[in-house]
């Protein structure tokens with residue numbers, strides 16, 4: 001899987017830098033092309049000569065020397081992936097804030113390739129709230145993080161913070177390229193978030209959906225090479241780079257956007273919590289509280305999933321969600337049928353850690369061929385991977 005792949009390795013100042021000699025050697029043995037960038041302090045931990053010899057390329061350390069300039073923009077464009085390992089606490093904090101004071105940071109900030117980091121630090125540093133905040137920020141920018149190991153640390157203590165071993169770094173890259181390729185050429189439409197239905201110019205009917213599940217799906221599909229259009233209701237979540245976003249507010253706007261896009265898509269995944277009703281009339285001006293009671297007439301919104309179900313061609317796969325509180329399976333199967341979907345992803349509000357606002361979810365997927373797929377409670381990105389894997393196997397059965 002790594003044969004012919006261009007890997008840009010960024011080494012920062014950490015004891016774990018010694019592992020990069022083995023990592024670079026394994027990458028070259030696997031047929032990858034490797035270029036190495038070192039931060040100024042990385043040279044205290046491993047010699048540039050070692051890494052240039054093993055990578056068969058000059059090691060880059062400075063933006064410019066007396067006679068030439070390292071083209072940081074081209075380096076990030078050359079690479080299929082940039083691996084920053086070990087990632088020190090210092091470079092992590094620069095990545096979180098966008099500081100640009102060395103070649104590695106200039107390449108990182110201008111890179112268009114996917115970026116993965118392997119942190120290495122002492123356990124207390126790793127668990128410090130500022131480190132965890134920085135890791136979360138770096139992930140929110142769309143970077144990948146290879147988990148730290150628990151084990152012997154440079155301080156002599158033992159705990160979390162030990163950098164992944166070279167074999168684990170290679171395994172991660174292998175899996176990444178395996179996943180990355182499989183959906184190249186596929187076009188996917190995803191809806192996510194709530195919708196807001198106007199009552200008057202300042203008020204609306206909405207719901208507590210964060211959009212996190214649909215955004216995790218968009219990220220997973222993009223990561224696997226699919227072209228993703230995300231039709232997103234009002235949401236404050238960050239969207240990873242590379243995903244086409246159509247921002248909408250109401251169910252009608254979401255409906256119009258989906259109808260326009262659906263015919264060019266292979267898969268459509270409706271994860272939005274679309275309002276089922278909207279005020280029959282949205283007042284043109286702010287409603288004043290002149291009466292003791294106020295009645296709103298509501299009318300049904302357009303059912304996007306149902307409409308796409310009537311338009312669906314044989315080559316297209318349509319996935320809906322069902323959030324239920326009781327008779328979960330019965331209602332989910334009813335939706336599968338009535339909306340002509342291929343798969344329905346069921347969340348039950350009776351499961352701990354599932355539903356609106358959580359970072360985790362617990363799902364069961366029902367498919368049109370009678371399949372029933374159960375999953376444990378997992379973080380939403382892992383749930384997204386389960387959903388995508390289930391769609392892939394359903395389409396290939």
Ligand code: CTP
Nearest residue numbers: 270271272274275301302303304305320321322
């Ligand atoms: N959906 C949609 N358009 C709507 C409403 C829902 O596309 N106007 C989609 C959701 O994105 C989800 C699925 O339909 O994929 C949910 O089905 P639905 O029957 O609308 O669920 P509920 O809103 O929970 O309805 P009910 O109260 O009947 O359970």
